[in-house]
Amino acid sequence: MLKEFATSLRPALVMTGLFAGLLGLAYPAAITAVAQVAMPQQANGSLIVERGKVVGSHLIGQQFAAPGYFHGRPSAAGNGYDAAASSGSNLGPASQALHDRVRDALKSTPSSPGSLVPPDLVTTSASGLDPHVSPEAAFLQVSRIAKARGLPEARVRSLVQDHVEGPLLGLLGEPRVNVLELNIALDAMAASGANGPT
Amino acid sequence: MTFAGWLLILGFTALVALLAKPFGLWLFALYEGRTTPLHRVAGPIERGFYRLSGIDPDRQQSWQAYALHMLMFQLVTTLFTYAVLRLQGVLPLNPRGLAGVGADGAMNTAIAFVTNTNWQWYSGEATLSNLSQMLGLTIHNFLSAATGIAIAFALFRGFARTETKTVGNFWADMTRVTLYLLLPASILYALFLVLCGVPQTFVGSIDATTLEGARQTIALGPVASQEAIKMLGTNGGGFFNANSAHPFENPSALTNLVQMLSIFVLGAGLTFTFGKAVGNTRQGWAILAAMLALFLVGASVTYWQEAAGNPALHQIGLAGANMEGKEVRFGIAASALFSVVTTAASCGAVNAMHDSFTAIGGLVPMFNMQLGEIVIGGVGSGIYGFLLYALLAVFIAGLMVGRTPEYVGKKIEAREVKLAVLAIVILPLCILGFTALSVVLPAGLAGPLNKGPHGFSEVLYAFSSATGNNGSAFAGLTAGTPFYNGLLGVAMWLGRFLVIVPVLAIAGSLAAKKHTPATSGSFPTTGGLWIGLLVATILIVGGLTFLPSLALGPVADHLTLLSGKLY
Numbered sequence: 001m002l003k004e005f006a007t008s009l010r011p012a013l014v015m016t017g018l019f020a021g022l023l024g025l026a027y028p029a030a031i032t033a034v035a036q037v038a039m040p041q042q043a044n045g046s047l048i049v050e051r052g053k054v055v056g057s058h059l060i061g062q063q064f065a066a067p068g069y070f071h072g073r074p075s076a077a078g079n080g081y082d083a084a085a086s087s088g089s090n091l092g093p094a095s096q097a098l099h100d101r102v103r104d105a106l107k108s109t110p111s112s113p114g115s116l117v118p119p120d121l122v123t124t125s126a127s128g129l130d131p132h133v134s135p136e137a138a139f140l141q142v143s144r145i146a147k148a149r150g151l152p153e154a155r156v157r158s159l160v161q162d163h164v165e166g167p168l169l170g171l172l173g174e175p176r177v178n179v180l181e182l183n184i185a186l187d188a189m190a191a192s193g194a195n196g197p198t
Numbered sequence: 199m200t201f202a203g204w205l206l207i208l209g210f211t212a213l214v215a216l217l218a219k220p221f222g223l224w225l226f227a228l229y230e231g232r233t234t235p236l237h238r239v240a241g242p243i244e245r246g247f248y249r250l251s252g253i254d255p256d257r258q259q260s261w262q263a264y265a266l267h268m269l270m271f272q273l274v275t276t277l278f279t280y281a282v283l284r285l286q287g288v289l290p291l292n293p294r295g296l297a298g299v300g301a302d303g304a305m306n307t308a309i310a311f312v313t314n315t316n317w318q319w320y321s322g323e324a325t326l327s328n329l330s331q332m333l334g335l336t337i338h339n340f341l342s343a344a345t346g347i348a349i350a351f352a353l354f355r356g357f358a359r360t361e362t363k364t365v366g367n368f369w370a371d372m373t374r375v376t377l378y379l380l381l382p383a384s385i386l387y388a389l390f391l392v393l394c395g396v397p398q399t400f401v402g403s404i405d406a407t408t409l410e411g412a413r414q415t416i417a418l419g420p421v422a423s424q425e426a427i428k429m430l431g432t433n434g435g436g437f438f439n440a441n442s443a444h445p446f447e448n449p450s451a452l453t454n455l456v457q458m459l460s461i462f463v464l465g466a467g468l469t470f471t472f473g474k475a476v477g478n479t480r481q482g483w484a485i486l487a488a489m490l491a492l493f494l495v496g497a498s499v500t501y502w503q504e505a506a507g508n509p510a511l512h513q514i515g516l517a518g519a520n521m522e523g524k525e526v527r528f529g530i531a532a533s534a535l536f537s538v539v540t541t542a543a544s545c546g547a548v549n550a551m552h553d554s555f556t557a558i559g560g561l562v563p564m565f566n567m568q569l570g571e572i573v574i575g576g577v578g579s580g581i582y583g584f585l586l587y588a589l590l591a592v593f594i595a596g597l598m599v600g601r602t603p604e605y606v607g608k609k610i611e612a613r614e615v616k617l618a619v620l621a622i623v624i625l626p627l628c629i630l631g632f633t634a635l636s637v638v639l640p641a642g643l644a645g646p647l648n649k650g651p652h653g654f655s656e657v658l659y660a661f662s663s664a665t666g667n668n669g670s671a672f673a674g675l676t677a678g679t680p681f682y683n684g685l686l687g688v689a690m691w692l693g694r695f696l697v698i699v700p701v702l703a704i705a706g707s708l709a710a711k712k713h714t715p716a717t718s719g720s721f722p723t724t725g726g727l728w729i730g731l732l733v734a735t736i737l738i739v740g741g742l743t744f745l746p747s748l749a750l751g752p753v754a755d756h757l758t759l760l761s762g763k764l765y
Contacts, residue, residue, distance in 0.1 A: 004263045008270040011369055014251035016274045019376070022243070023340045024333035027381065028398075028423040031388045035398035035422065043398045045418050045446070047406070054406040059395055059445040060416055062408045069409065073526070077440075083416040084323055084403060086440035088523040088551035090674035092652035093508045094755055096764040098522060098554075103514045119507070119521040126443030126533075126550045132526035171202060173451025174529035183409055 048184070056180050057083075061131040064183065068148035070133075070141050070160075072179040073120055074105060077128025089124045110144065132176035135164045149190050159185060199505040203531030207497050210455070210535060211490055214462045214574070218486055221463050222470025228374045229351050229471055231255075240377040247373060255373075258364035261706025264352055265699055267368045268345060272312050272695070275341060279308040282334035283326075292327035293402030299325065306683035311338035313694035314346055314576055316428075316435030316546055316669035317686060319678035323417035323438050328400055335435060336424045340384075343431030343464075344375040346578025349698050350468055353582050354475040356705030357606050360713045365705045379464075380431060387426035387460065395449035396422040421446055429460040432576040434546030434669045442536070442549040443525055454532055454549060461545045465574040468581040476606040480724040485584060488732040492573045493542050496562045501534040503559035510759055523554030534559065537670075541566035544576030546669025553648070553656065553672040557756035560672070561748060564659050567666040569740040570625055570697075576667065582701045586618040588723070589704070591735040593618075595721045604720050607713045614704050621700040626743045628665040628689045633658045633747065641681035647674030650765030651758060655751035660686060665693035 035043035046058040056062050061072045063081040078085040091098035105122035120130075121137040138160045146153040163182045167173045227234050237244075248255055259267065282289070283304035287297045299307065303319060310317040311334075320326065326334070348371035355365045392398050397418045406414045421437045425447055428435060442448040448457060466486060473482025507520045524533045533550035540547050541563035552560055566573060572584040588605060593615045596603030603610040636642030636657050645660075646653030656672040663670055664686040671677070677686065722728060758765075 001262065001266070004266050005270075008263075008267040011251040011253050011267065012270040012274040015247065015253075015271065015369065015373075016278050018247050018250060019341060020278065020333055020337050023376070023381070024337040027384070028332045028336060028420045031385065031392070031423040032398050032400060032420055034389060035392040039392050042392050042395050043422075044401070045397045045399075045404060045416060046395050046449075047404065047416075054404060056406045056408060056414060057416055059449050060414075061445075062406075062410075062414055063412065064410060066410055081414065083414055085321065086323065086417075086438045086444050087321070088440065088443070088554060088673070090551055090553040090647055090672070091522065092553060092648040092655070092672075092674070092755065092765075093520070093522075093556050094510060094650060094652055094759045094764050095648055099510055099514065099764050102511055102516055102522075106515055116517045117515075119511075119516055119518040120526050122516060123522040123524075125525050126523045126548070127438075127440035127445060127525065129440070129445055130525050130527075131445055134526055167202065168450075168452055171205065172455060173527060173532070176526045180409070187409065 060129050069183045070179050074124045075128040076124040086127045088126045131178050135175050138177040206531050214466050217463050218466040218470045221467030225467050225471040226474045236378045253369045255370035260363050261365050261702045264368045265702045276308045276312045279334045280304050286327050286330050289329050291329035296327050302680045302683040306687045309687045309690050311335050313667050313690045314342035315667040315690045316433045321439035328419050339427040339431045339433040340380050343577045344372045347375045348372045350578040350581050353705045356708035358475045359709045362709050384426040388422040391422040394453045398422040429457045432543045432545040442547045458539045461543045462574045464577040465580040484724045488729045489573045497538040500559045500562045503556045504530050504534045523551030537563050542573035544571040544667045548670050553674045557752045561752035567662040567668045568744040571666050587736050589618045591732050608708050608711050609714050617700040617704045621697045624696045629661045632661045645675045651754035658751050664689040
């Protein structure tokens with residue numbers, strides 16, 4: 001057995017070095033090279049660039065507090081949508097803190113008569129960076145946006161409708177609205193609305 | 199609950215069953231050491247590695263030698279990763295200028311990745327450099343998975359071979375699985391993930407100016423290359439803190455489905471490989487059927503509970519499902535399903551925060567881990583863990599009819615049963631023992647975020663996860679302390695190697711036996727009766743052990759919540 005012990009040392013040391021080079025350096029480097037050449041948009045974070053400035057990523061939610069923007073979900077990442085500190089709240093179902101937070105969020109959420117507040121709008125996501133809300137959560141905010149922006153509600157509503165993404169092939173995934181993309185479109189609509197005919 | 203939700207769960211299960219055969223056949227080729235089409239590309243690498251390391255891949259090893267070489271490799275790679283993490287501050291590819299990791303944290307992480315656990319006390323984007331993620335961690339995602347499959351191969355040989363002392367060659371098994379399966383599959387998978395939006399860059403982060411004018415720093419990195427093998431190797435260690443809930447790790451419902459499939463595909467394939475290895479594929483299908491039956495029950499319970507929602511929030515007017523800690527693009531069904539998949543296998547990646555699940559919804563993942571993650575299970579570890587229960591089941595059946603038990607042509611005698619029980623008993627020993635220790639010591643009590651029964655659940659979940667080599671967490675627990683880093687590190691190490699070594703001993707003991715042909719008196723180990731006996735053995739032996747602890751945690755959590763008490 002002592003002999004086996006000695007004979008196992010060399011392969012253990014050499015194989016560690018070889019596999020570290022192959023799997024730890026060559027493999028990620030090769031994937032990076034191919035990705036950067038063939039799919040640079042995705043490989044670099046699906047960034048949204050407006051007038052030469054990076055305004056965010058298609059995949060990452062951001063904080064919206066102004067009444068004239070659609071709001072995303074509450075976020076537990078850092079001070080809210082900190083994309084360098086993803087996190088959920090990790091509050092359990094019987095947590096007083098969760099209960100109080102949701103109660104306060106419900107108070108400040110207008111509920112239109114006959115429709116319930118969708119759960120996603122008053123709960124934090126798993127990553128704290130959820131880029132989406134449910135279509136119901138977006139529609140619920142239409143009248144506030146229309147009022148703050150001085151736009152007709154119907155136009156804002158149809159803008160939301162245009163941004164509803166359905167399940168893949170009608171089966172896979174949930175209906176959702178990308179909040180950042182919607183707000184960019186809203187800004188564009190407001191800008192064109194101010195200049196052009198309504 | 200929706201039609202689409204149930205369709206997802208059933209469709210997913212059907213896909214797993216469909217994929218088991220093709221992947222099982224591929225694994226069987228590697229088990230036999232056959233030449234595959236990929237040998238043309240990677241063959242020279244394999245031969246070069248052997249030559250440089252002085253390995254003769256055709257030299258057959260006894261179970262002791264197999265175990266010794268395996269352990270030596272684990273030891274060296276653990277120390278390697280420990281060094282990389284400690285020296286992170288002075289090593290290159292550290293765009294965010296992060297300092298070296300502390301001693302207890304680095305040791306915990308090295309063990310976590312070597313043991314295929316990938317427990318993460320840290321937040322990836324805030325603690326680890328790109329080099330640490332790649333060189334320190336990604337290599338283990340391959341090697342720990344390959345090691346698990348190698349151990350499974352050795353055990354299969356124990357059943358398949360007769361009157362011999364040898365169970366294979368560890369280096370050959372581990373290297374072939376890495377070069378001809380894990381690496382090529384990961385290359386394709388990583389590129390698919392990039393196509394779907396997973397970043398792959400050496401840039402550390404980029405600053406955006408939000409529409410409201412704030413600055414948002416968006417962490418980036420070589421995510422896709424790590425993500426692919428993280429799932430395929432049932433590792434589960436995320437690049438980011440939020441793991442597969444982070445939109446950069448898991449951008450869409452499509453990537454989510456592929457991630458879930460990739461957690462299960464090799465484990466399911468190995469059941470077929472086992473059947474092929476012992477010369478009767480029905481043996482493999484029987485195992486897969488028992489696994490999928492247990493899986494469907496768990497997935498249904500969690501889906502039902504999460505869709506039902508949180509009664510405390512219903513009372514204040516928030517109707518509907520439990521969306522706390524879940525992502526909109528996945529919704530309830532895909533989040534519930536993912537949580538059961540990741541804990542049935544020893545993956546531990548999460549696409550929703552298990553800590554915020556309903557009490558019973560969160561009980562299922564915990565129970566999955568306490569059973570030893572044998573419902574499909576980790577790559578390799580799932581099937582060898584399951585076969586331990588199979589030995590136990592034939593032993594119990596043998597006691598009932600008063601015959602020496604046999605399984606796939608081998609007599610199962612006292613030595614094998616003792617070793618199987620030794621490997622099974624390590625779970626309750628570590629999980630219950632260390633949980634008990636943690637909830638009486640001040641250093642342990644400082645950990646939980648939530649109060650009341652849910653705080654106990656956080657600790658119980660942590661040790662279930664560590665000992666079962668899962669790596670998911672009720673993440674409210676502050677685990678990055680010397681106390682938890684140390685104790686969880688011990689739990690991970692024992693949970694891995696005090697199972698593997700008895701498994702190899704069983705392999706050696708079985709290989710030495712004669713083949714016992716099945717007679718009319720043999721207990722059939724295919725068909726419905728056997729599947730029922732397997733499931734019952736797993737639930738009674740595995741499950742009853744943990745019932746009291748579950749009563750103190752999630753069950754108490756559920757009952758107090760129903761009575762309206764909050765903490």
